[in-house]
Amino acid sequence: DAKTTQPTSMDCAEGRAANLPCNHSTISGNEYVYWYRQIHSQGPQYIIHGLKNNETNEMASLIITEDRKSSTLILPHATLRDTAVYYCIVRVYSGGSNYKLTFGKGTLLTVNP
């Protein structure tokens, strides 16, 4: 019942920009989009989040479309250490006063030398 759709895998050349898309067409107006990544055998690492405007931090940039139905995570200069599974997450209503964060399957980004 994930509310996000991401490609299963992507490749990127080292030093190039990696652009990872995410579709979240059912997102509500006040729900944030979060991006995490998980390097093999480690816990997920927070990257960035946003609501409406584009966001940038030391790790990445997040571009959210005006209708908020999709977003793109940009790693401007990918390195081999950026090889990981990238998760795009929104909050899902699960009944009563409950919400849960649904991670989905994520995108395996492989950065090649």
Add this chain to the structure above:
Amino acid sequence: KAGVTQTPRYLIKTRGQQVTLSCSPISGHRSVSWYQQTPGQGLQFLFEYFSETQRNKGNFPGRFSGRQFSNSRSEMNVSTLELGDSALYLCASSPGLATYGDTQYFGPGTRLTVL
């Protein structure tokens, strides 16, 4: 600041046993969430505790339970273990409620193997 710590890192149990996993959040964080990660199902939300109260829960059977102490440390218990409970159990802490939007910071996980 020290990150989220989880103990033990690895655990082997047999079917029918019970297990308790521990999580110490980042200092000052009041929310602890638990997740189960398996190759087939990916990352699945178990529950979230905030100020010693369970505030949100996922779709797991009652064999999975948790609690949070006054210092925000949390434990997760799984009773009557089944083979399908073999997974990486991840704990995440956040300053406020994660399901209200606060950023989560994950620990390294506990790898549980049920034989």
